[in-house]
Amino acid sequence: MPTEEKIDIDLFKVVFKAMAQSNNLEIMANHLTQLLVATLEIKGCTIFAINPETEELEVLASFGLSMSYVHKGPILKGKSIGAALKGKPIVIRDINKTDRLQYPEDAKQEGIGAIVSIPIKFYDSVIGALRLYHQDVWDISEKDVDSLSVLTRNIGLAMAFTRMLKTVKKIRYAIDDVESLW
């Protein structure tokens, strides 16, 4: 039986509209995780940013998972579902049949059955990851993975844009400080 596709163009419009309504990356990312949990009827969703110095994944937004699971410990780029961080989506349809997880026992305790990890890229650099957590074994369709990859491209753009905007604002504040002195 073919795997059911859950993301269609109408849902895509809803998600992008919610993204476009927010001028704050954190709120936008939180809305995105909420909408993906609702749309895909999954347990939880997290958006990570990669810290290039420590090689840790830092939580930017999360929904549906317990706080103890979200903050279970440092998530290391090299140990945690590594290939997604090399730029390719990873589907772990059954967490009981994989050795790719950094915290497999915590995942089982949380009631997670499957994990899908999609890289967030800006140009060709991986700057983060979108992770979806299903309560059961999950056969996500290839088309849905493709749709999610399009979504993460946009998240990457939003992250890069926000980063630049924050930098420009900092420069402006610094100039304002100097001007007020002279």
Place this chain on the structure above:
Amino acid sequence: MATQKLLLPYHFTQLDQKALNFVINTFGKLENIAVTVFNAYTPIPEIETDAFSVTSKLKGSLGYLSQKINENEALLDEVKDKLIEGGFSEDRVNCNFRPRKRDIASEIIDLATSDKFDIIVLNRKHARVTRFFSGSISHKVVMTLKDVTVCIVS
């Protein structure tokens, strides 16, 4: 002695736990401190669509989203219980759980100004890359507020 109002923003991280312990150890035995535990959550986005396929798909799931938000409200009550166990009397501890409209720092600043808090206890994690995107909450609060004591647990 006039009661001092203390604001404790709480987002359920380990550092928030550390800040909570600091508040209990430092202020728990003082009778003139009233604590407000504050959590600003992201409300569920408004779904604006005429597509029946979307509304029917999301109808049941939106209930799940609300349930998850309610669970966080219950967790905030557990923080209140810990403060009471730590020495605060029940009438000196409040919870403020409300939807956020802006960034967390602005929410803290708005509440601290409108409700005239005397002390704010924040925490700070070093070298976080997510700060590039969300900004430093403690930095913005310290730079914006005046006549408020800000304690930063690191």
